[in-house]
Amino acid sequence: MIKVEKINKSFADKHVLKDVSFSFEAGKTNLVIGASGSGKTTLIKCMVGLHTPDSGKIIFDGATFEDLVKKDKRELRQQIGMLFQGGALFDYLTVEQNIAFPLSMFTNMSEEEKKDRVNFCLNRVNLNNVNNLFPAELSGGMIKRVAIARAISMNPKYLFCDEPNSGLDPQTSIIIDNLIQEITQEYNITTVVNTHDMNSVVEIGDNIAFINKGKLAWQGNKDSIISSDSPELNDFVFASQLLKKLKQ
Amino acid sequence: MIQGLKMFGKYLSLLGNVFSRPENKKVYFRRILDEMVKLGVNSLTIVSIISLFMGAVVTIQTGLQLSNPFIPKYLIGFATRESLVLEFSPTMIALILAGKVGSSIASEIGTMRVSEQIDALEIMGINSSAFIIQPKIIASVLFFPILVVISMAIGMFGGFLAATLGGIISKAEFLQGLLYWFQPFYIFYAIVKTVFFAFAISSVSSFFGYYTAGGAIAVGKSSTKAVVYSCIVILIVNFVITQLMLS
């Protein structure tokens, strides 16, 4: 479980996150939803330590991140997997080397063991025969899958996904979403997913935080979201005229 | 001015980070070898071509200046060697490498920055600046001196060709000049210079690449800055070391 407490973050004079508090639960896909520019990426980056929040606490299963010494921070990070919006695969490494990379850095696995682990992870994301391709030779959906495979190669306790299905067709999006949910449940991972895709919300929204203009404006799950009477949330959820009419 | 000092401070603090203990020695060692090939071995062709012509031109020009019949001809070979060893090989090659290696380092690291590969390293718990930059600096510092020594040899060969094929002086005279009053200290001086140049090129270019902010256009800008600043630093370092070692 990850708790964030009263997170504030500004860039120059732009106040992006305002007193955001939320509990991200283990074994659930926790969604952060909100319009473009509402601060979702900023929140995730604060949580993984790529941005330092101006105030507030981030607590990983009882350990407050900012109180850890440098070495413990790095150790905690080895338990974090992250799927970046663009994949962020190392482009000078093959698919196999990308997934094996954290294993080579942090474990004493033999080449055999690493290969097995790589193939296991690739299997898990339903990819075969891509071991020796370079990222430039993959499609967008394949990049996301390889990035997920790399993110889970170290058996993370925490998985962060920034817009896992941006740029993918609806079918592939749902496959990726379900994949993330399955992995989350299978390994009891605390998963945080940023999205503005309503399909994802109704598919995998176990626990949802709705961010509006940098504030936590609503929280709930995929069942309660439909019946919510928060006007901002309804504007976001029922964006089209058609849906608004259906709701009424 | 204050901007410049700030930048210098940022550069120093990056260097501090770069030279911290590696997470995994084996992986680092392999990275150093890779970088040696990428930055050093792949520059052999351009270094050879430039050195060959540089040596030839130096010999022809020296030949022109020493046309006085009272000056012994073999001094042309001597002067060629001295200018190559003291200045042309180390400094010229460093400036060429600032262009070739500097821009490639900055654009490689800049691309890693804008495509979030550096963030990905950080998330994994890896000291990204040490992981990316340290092997580049070590590889450059180890390999550039080799390039410069090769450049001296090829430059002298170029001079030899120009002297004999152009009929400036005879083979024997040129070779006599090449061997005349040889001072090993000058080679040492050239290598010391090159080590500093290598450090400057690799660290300055890494700095601009690492702090790239924005998209693809920013990568281009970083790589231009890397080359310009590397060249300036080379010229300043050249002046300082020469002042310290030769005067």
Ligand SMILES: Nc1ncnc2c1ncn2[C@@H]1O[C@H](COP(=O)(O)OP(=O)(O)OP(=O)(O)O)[C@@H](O)[C@H]1O
């Ligand atoms: N590094 C930065 N420097 C300055 N401003 C930033 C930075 N990162 C984000 N911002 C600003 O913070 C605000 C929130 O950005 P953020 O990327 O968190 O939005 P988002 O909810 O992830 O949007 P999207 O759905 O489009 O990805 C934006 O207005 C953006 O301009």
Ligand SMILES: [Mg+2]
């Ligand atoms: Mg975003």
